[in-house]
Amino acid sequence: MDARITLRVDGRVRPVALDTRTTLLDALRDHLSVTSPKKGCDHGQCGACTVLLDGRRVVSCLILAVACDGAEVTTAQGLAEEGEPHPVQRAFLEEDAFQCGFCTPGQVCSAVGMLEEVKAGHPSDATDDLTGPVTLDDEEIRERLSGNLCRCGAYVNIVAALREEAES
Amino acid sequence: MTPFEYLRAEDPAEAVAAVAGRPGAAFLGGGTNLVDHMKLGVAGPDLLVDVSRLPLDRVEETADGLRIGAAVRNSDLAAHPLVRERYPVLARALLSGASGQLRNVATTAGNLLQRTRCPYFQDVTTPCNKRVPGSGCSAIGGYTRYHAILGASEHCVATHPSDMAVAMVALDAVVVVLGPGGARTLPLAELYRLPGDAPERDTVLEHGDLITAVELPHLPFARRSAYRKVRDRASFSFALVSVAAALDLDGGRVRDVRLALGGVAHRPWRAARAEEELRGGPATEDAFRRAAEAELIAARPLPGNAFKVAMTRNAVVATLRALAEEGR
Incomplete structure (x- = not known):
């Protein structure tokens, strides 16, 4: 069953016709050639496909593209502005927060979404006082990014990058 | 995936009619x-x-408590000021579930109606009575670490994986259902079935029934409530065992209590027997242990999950002890 939808991807309007079975991840990668979101597990468990959907971080492998008609999608590729890396991307570079790089676009999108959640005062499972302000310490960062796996094990430097970002 | 048509519903009645009129149709929430x-x-x-874009995405204060729209995202519900303040057990349960990305998408009704399941249910190469009625149960005699110790049957030993639902069952939540015959309400604890000889049915809902809201009654003492989840890794993992509890103390005695267990049964398990044991008794570790043991008399563990009996007992004691200490 085919459907025609329009997405706004990294600031560009992208009409596309696709089978209703297509996930948002496959629509981006295979139909629109936006390949920064990666296909890892394809079951919502690894986070490599993380994008911002209408500003919120989501795993694009478990969302049907047809259900996203009219949505704004931001991938790691679209976070850069005028050729300048996003501050989170810069922090990843400075702290050497990756090895092979496969999970990195998902890590970066997840981190950007996570920082917005913290800014909005959302608690996490690591937050002691549910109604108090959130301090983004290492335990908080690790808990909030548990939906992103890194098989190279670059976690220590990912946490360092986000600690630096949280402090700035 | 098999081919399917897609319809974005404009209102709940249209959605119900569309699903009710077609045996192979299903509602899509966060997915x-x-x-x-x-x-x-x-x-x-x-x-x-x-149904994810229906106007069911609000959390409203009502005369009786809180009304949570079916399409409210798990992350928004956990972050809602009234939930954090009045029902911390619910905020904690939500925050302990899944990952940040999934909580941003998963809806309240979708969380409730996620399938009761086990690894064999999700592996189509294996027999599973829940997936293919009458085909057999691969878990019995197989891998049973995550499986039920209470209320299971010879046909199915799967567990309901939701954390949110365990807290809601403890809080006496009521679900509002819109069906082809109109709207009705039922206690959340009665939504779920035990497997019996029909494990293919997780709930009592009929085809075309749509959950439109969840209502939480006032429960002032739930301000002192907690959710404890024991799991194989620190985050983004299902519960081996979980405990949702609210405790009302009168000096050193238990005036009232709400207790529910997760990871132990085909449905979120309201520990009514333990509650009965606790009410009016002393708020001591011994009493907490006796209450947990009373609930667990009915436990029938499998070879791979016998540890859950002691783990459940200890988690109940630790949760109630922490709540009692908080109150002193």
């Missing part, structure tokens, strides 16, 4: 469980009726 099951070949609807 974090359904789309996964479609990919795995476990589910194959021929029509998806998208």
Whole structure:
């Protein structure tokens, strides 16, 4: 069953016709050639496909593209502005927060979404006082990014990058 | 995935009519469980009726408590000021579930109606009575670490994986259902079935029934409530065992209590027997242990999950002890 939808991807309007079975991840990668979101597990468990959907971080492998008609999608590729890396991307570079790089676009999108959640005062499972302000310490960062796996094990430097970002 | 048509519903009545009129149709909320099951070949609807954008996305204070729209995202519910303040057990349960990305998508009704399941249910190459009635149960005699110790049957030993639902069951939540015959309400604890000889049915809902809201009654003492989850890794992991509890103390005695268990049964398990044991008694560790043991008399562990009996008992004691200490 085919459907025609329009997405706004990294600031560009992208009409596309696709089978209703297509996930948002496959629509981006295979139909629109936006390949920064990666296909890892394809079951919502690894986070490599993380994008911002209408500003919120989501795993694009478990969302049907047809259900996203009219949505704004931001991938790691679209976070850069005028050729300048996003501050989170810069922090990843400075702290050497990756090895092979496969999970990195998902890590970066997840981190950007996570920082917005913290800014909005959302608690996490690591937050002691549910109604108090959130301090983004290492335990908080690790808990909030548990939906992103890194098989190279670059976690220590990912946490360092986000600690630096949280402090700035 | 098998081919399907897609319809974005404009209002709840349209959604109900569209699903009720077609045996192969299913509602689509956030899709974090359904789309996964479609990919795995476990589910194959021929029509998806998208209800995620219906105007059911508000949390409202009512005369009786709190009314949570079915489409409220798990992350928004956990972050809601009234939930954090009045029902910390619910905020904690939500925050302990899944990952940040999944909580941003998963809806309240979708969380409740995620399938009761086990690894064999999700593996179409293995027999499973829940997936293919009458085909057999691969877990019995197989891998049973995550399986039920209470209320299971010879046909199915799967557990309901939701954290949110365990807290809601403890809080006496009521679900509002819109069906082809109109609207009705039922206690959340009665929504779920035990497997019996029909494990293919997780709930008592009929085809076309749509959950439109969840109502939480006032429970002032739930301000002192907690959710404790024991799992194999620190985050983004299902519960081996979980405990949702609210405790009302009168000096050193238990005036009232709410207790529910997760990870132990085909449905979120209201520990009514333990509650009865606790009410009016001393708020001591011994009493907490006796109450947990009373609930667990009915436990029938499997070879791979006998540890859950002691783990459940200890988690109940630790949760109630912490709440009692908080109150002193």
